[in-house]
Amino acid sequence: MIQHLVDGVLVGAIYALGAIGLTMVMHMLRFANFSHAELLSVGAYAALVFEKLFSALAPPLAAKIGPLSMSLALALAVLVSMAITAATAVLIDKLVFKRIRERGEELSMVFASFGVALIVRNVIGLVFGLGTTLYSREIPFAMVLSLDPLILVRPDQIFTLSAALLLMVILHLVLSRTTFGYSLRAVAENPALAQIAGVNLRRIVIAVWVIGGGLAAAAGVFYGLTNQITPMIGRDLLMPVFAATIVGGIGSIYGAAAGGFLVGLAANLALVILPSGYSPSVPFLIILLVLSFRPSGIFASERA
Amino acid sequence: MADPALSIRAVTAGYLRDLPILFDVDLVAEAGKITTIIGPNGAGKSTLIKAIAGLVPVTSGTVRHGGTDITGLRPDRMAAHGIAYVPQTDNIFRSLTIRENLDLALRRAGLRRDAIRARLLAQFPALQAKLGDKAGSLSGGQRQFLALANALATEPRTILMDEPSAGLSPRAAEEVLEMARGLTETGVTILLVEQNVTQALRLSDHCYILAEGRNQIDGKAADLLGDPVVAEIYLGGKRLRVGA
Amino acid sequence: MIGLLSYLVFFATVATILAIAVLGLNLQWGNTGLFNGGVAAFFGAGAYGTLILGGTPQAGHLGGFAMPYPLALLGGMAVAAALAWGVGRLTLKLRHDYLAIATFGVAVAFENVMRNAEWLSGGAKGLRGFERPLQEGIGSGLAYNALYLAFVASLLLLTYLFLERLVSSPFGRLLRAIREDEEAARSLGKNPAKVRLTAFVTGSVIMGMAGGLYATFYAFVSPQDVLPILTFQIWAMLIVGGAGNNRGAILGAFLMWGAWTASGWALSRHAPVEAQIYAGSIQYVLIGSVIVGMLLWRPQGLFPERLVVSQSGGATRPAPAK
Numbered sequence: 001m002i003q004h005l006v007d008g009v010l011v012g013a014i015y016a017l018g019a020i021g022l023t024m025v026m027h028m029l030r031f032a033n034f035s036h037a038e039l040l041s042v043g044a045y046a047a048l049v050f051e052k053l054f055s056a057l058a059p060p061l062a063a064k065i066g067p068l069s070m071s072l073a074l075a076l077a078v079l080v081s082m083a084i085t086a087a088t089a090v091l092i093d094k095l096v097f098k099r100i101r102e103r104g105e106e107l108s109m110v111f112a113s114f115g116v117a118l119i120v121r122n123v124i125g126l127v128f129g130l131g132t133t134l135y136s137r138e139i140p141f142a143m144v145l146s147l148d149p150l151i152l153v154r155p156d157q158i159f160t161l162s163a164a165l166l167l168m169v170i171l172h173l174v175l176s177r178t179t180f181g182y183s184l185r186a187v188a189e190n191p192a193l194a195q196i197a198g199v200n201l202r203r204i205v206i207a208v209w210v211i212g213g214g215l216a217a218a219a220g221v222f223y224g225l226t227n228q229i230t231p232m233i234g235r236d237l238l239m240p241v242f243a244a245t246i247v248g249g250i251g252s253i254y255g256a257a258a259g260g261f262l263v264g265l266a267a268n269l270a271l272v273i274l275p276s277g278y279s280p281s282v283p284f285l286i287i288l289l290v291l292s293f294r295p296s297g298i299f300a301s302e303r304a
Numbered sequence: 305m306a307d308p309a310l311s312i313r314a315v316t317a318g319y320l321r322d323l324p325i326l327f328d329v330d331l332v333a334e335a336g337k338i339t340t341i342i343g344p345n346g347a348g349k350s351t352l353i354k355a356i357a358g359l360v361p362v363t364s365g366t367v368r369h370g371g372t373d374i375t376g377l378r379p380d381r382m383a384a385h386g387i388a389y390v391p392q393t394d395n396i397f398r399s400l401t402i403r404e405n406l407d408l409a410l411r412r413a414g415l416r417r418d419a420i421r422a423r424l425l426a427q428f429p430a431l432q433a434k435l436g437d438k439a440g441s442l443s444g445g446q447r448q449f450l451a452l453a454n455a456l457a458t459e460p461r462t463i464l465m466d467e468p469s470a471g472l473s474p475r476a477a478e479e480v481l482e483m484a485r486g487l488t489e490t491g492v493t494i495l496l497v498e499q500n501v502t503q504a505l506r507l508s509d510h511c512y513i514l515a516e517g518r519n520q521i522d523g524k525a526a527d528l529l530g531d532p533v534v535a536e537i538y539l540g541g542k543r544l545r546v547g548a
Numbered sequence: 549m550i551g552l553l554s555y556l557v558f559f560a561t562v563a564t565i566l567a568i569a570v571l572g573l574n575l576q577w578g579n580t581g582l583f584n585g586g587v588a589a590f591f592g593a594g595a596y597g598t599l600i601l602g603g604t605p606q607a608g609h610l611g612g613f614a615m616p617y618p619l620a621l622l623g624g625m626a627v628a629a630a631l632a633w634g635v636g637r638l639t640l641k642l643r644h645d646y647l648a649i650a651t652f653g654v655a656v657a658f659e660n661v662m663r664n665a666e667w668l669s670g671g672a673k674g675l676r677g678f679e680r681p682l683q684e685g686i687g688s689g690l691a692y693n694a695l696y697l698a699f700v701a702s703l704l705l706l707t708y709l710f711l712e713r714l715v716s717s718p719f720g721r722l723l724r725a726i727r728e729d730e731e732a733a734r735s736l737g738k739n740p741a742k743v744r745l746t747a748f749v750t751g752s753v754i755m756g757m758a759g760g761l762y763a764t765f766y767a768f769v770s771p772q773d774v775l776p777i778l779t780f781q782i783w784a785m786l787i788v789g790g791a792g793n794n795r796g797a798i799l800g801a802f803l804m805w806g807a808w809t810a811s812g813w814a815l816s817r818h819a820p821v822e823a824q825i826y827a828g829s830i831q832y833v834l835i836g837s838v839i840v841g842m843l844l845w846r847p848q849g850l851f852p853e854r855l856v857v858s859q860s861g862g863a864t865r866p867a868p869a870k
Contacts, residue, residue, distance in 0.1 A: 114780060114839060118839070125829045126833070179411035182407060196382075196391065200380050246646075278661070
């Protein structure tokens with residue numbers, strides 16, 4: 001039970017990172033982006049490529065950091081991967097979503113995002129193979145937090161959780177302390193007025209994709225580090241990430257962060273009563289519950 | 305006669321290309337003066353001010369500001385050209401604090417940010433006490449003050465205001481309009497849309513009357529105030545001269 | 549020759565069944581503007597429902613009620629209706645894309661439950677033990693398949709006629725009115741949520757019928773038949789045919805099913821053995837590209853609606869040439 005709680009928080013941090021980007025896109029560009037979770041896969045594989053590259057170029061970088069299964073090379077690769085994934089998100093918008101958006105067809109964007117998801121997911125499968133990979137073959141030792149009841153935590157999980165929280169704090173500071181953050185929030189509230197106030201909407205749209213892509217890349221790497229890397233990361237995380245955005249209320253960044261943890265916890269706690277085969281259905285149950293009782297999200301404020 | 309700060313020549317504009325709302329409208333706003341646009345409902349007053357601000361596509365004609373052609377400029381570029389636009393409603397960011405609203409407007413002010421902010425707060429003392437509050441908690445009059453302060457933050461030469469007194473108590477409306485009057489003394493040009501005719505005429509220097517998307521009459525506000533024709537437009541709402 | 553003929557019959561039967569599902573989707577998306585991201589679930593509800601109700605008794609899981617075939621098929625459609633009603637009632641009042649998310653979620657959960665709930669669906673190994681109707685009299689050869697093709701083709705025709713009539717009826721005009729201007733429809737005293745729910749459930753029932761026919765044809769259904777890719781295939785068929793146009797939807801179904809089977813055949817024949825496991829990925833990329841490409845370059849489909857659609861400015865658009 002407590003192990004489920006611990007696991008729930010750890011995986012919840014990953015959902016939260018994905019959901020923050022998705023909720024921003026859903027609110028600002030007004031469409032449910034079914035290809036958002038594929039950005040997690042893009043991030044995971046981009047980091048894999050650069051980890052190998054950095055390790056080959058500078059072998060000392062391949063050394064593990066402390067008790068983590070993560071190497072210095074991977075730490076650097078995460079940053080590169082965030083940039084690459086952000087660029088991918090901007091590129092996909094430019095090639096597909098922007099053109100449909102300019103014709104003013106919101107639901108066609110939802111539809112196109114299914115197509116984009118299929119293409120991205122399967123191209124990754126074709127390039128990297130359909131099998132699973134790991135950043136490191138070494139199996140890291142788990143730390144025993146308690147013997148009775150048995151609670152195990154791997155150092156990678158602790159690192160992932162702290163790194164995810166750090167990213168969220170940075171985002172919070174940007175939103176609440178910088179004029180760039182004010183412009184983002186201004187566009188979220190009233191795009192027309194923001195434009196009158198001199199905010200360049202196109203730049204904000206790009207910023208939204210960059211933030212969404214960067215956070216998704218980090219989430220993808222963290223997922224790969226604590227589970228495994230497969231081209232199906234996007235498919236498997238799509239519903240949990242959607243559930244987190246709906247729990248948090250579409251457009252609420254803080255809601256999405258909280259929603260991620262909540263969905264992580266709920267999905268893991270559900271395994272106490274449900275056989276594990278049913279876990280892919282749990283996010284959908286959460287969505288149904290939220291839509292039945294609080295369609296605007298559990299953390300919805302007074303905002304209309 | 306001072307140089308016109310803003311001159312609009314033969315502007316035809318509307319949200320859809322085939323469906324103009326304004327037809328060949330001309331207008332001149334002199335520097336340091338208040339120019340008012342009045343007219344019956346549906347006359348195209350707000351559309352005109354939005355067309356100047358780049359929010360409604362201009363299909364023909366030109367908008368010049370201080371000698372520069374700004375026709376069809378994107379709204380987010382207007383501030384750089386010294387133009388600020390204050391919409392009638394939803395003209396502040398409710399989810400941002402007062403201070404965040406001001407700092408957003410001040411984000412290009414660089415090192416002068418603190419100085420300008422201090423000056424604005426001295427100008428609008430009501431905002432000072434609420435700096436950390438969400439702008440959504442302000443009263444109607446205070447919202448107009450904040451909207452005006454946001455507009456002034458970019459140090460514009462011309463301010464476009466869409467019915468700044470709408471929905472305000474008579475006292476708050478008076479205060480907002482007094483404030484506008486005061487601004488012209490610093491050389492700022494003001495173009496405003498008003499629905500309260502007598503108030504508008506009392507307040508402004510020059511006045512344009514629009515009906516059905518066309519110019520009808522214009523002249524010194526003081527002259528129009530006693531003009532029986534003006535009264536007729538409002539009483540009958542009927543068109544006087546089409547395409548004058 | 550017989551081989552080719554039986555293949556053609558087989559191909560046409562599956563394409564016809566899928567065309568019925570595309571018609572159901574067209575009612576939802578093309579005529580009402582509802583985004584159903586979970587076609588596979590409603591198709592699957594009809595498939596599983598039909599086999600469970602009409603199948604012979606099986607040890608280990610539910611079903612085998614051996615109901616007469618027409619009742620079993622209707623039962624399958626009722627299961628799809630119930631599912632659609634539940635999802636629609638929760639989401640149709642909300643922002644448009646909630647429906648997309650919820651329906652996609654239904655499909656994920658449906659496949660997941662069918663795979664795991666052995667007592668209900670036979671789990672991953674699927675559901676067998678179904679007597680195809682009239683099989684004893686006709687035998688299982690080409691004659692039976694040809695007759696079955698005639699049966700599904702006549703159901704396709706009936707569905708087509710039903711939808712054509714529905715669309716030109718006052719109810720159909722109401723659907724369009726709500727799609728174009730919900731506020732105006734509401735001001736006329738219509739309840740858009742209720743009308744949308746009716747259209748959503750009706751479309752899903754048609755998908756359920758397609759699913760029931762599909763399961764009847766194979767006398768078998770498994771979670772493999774209700775994967776999300778089915779939803780995307782049906783969507784691609786509709787967008788290729790042109791949303792809003794029932795004849796286009798049918799043509800799109802045949803065209804896309806032809807392209808799908810042809811690409812599968814070409815890959816299995818010409819791709820090197822070690823690349824065979826990637827054939828599916830290549831086909832998925834193709835489906836994704838068709839969806840994105842059509843939306844970008846030909847959103848009206850290859851066979852666009854021939855009706856003159858009223859524009860907001862009152863201007864009319866000439867019927868696009870073929």
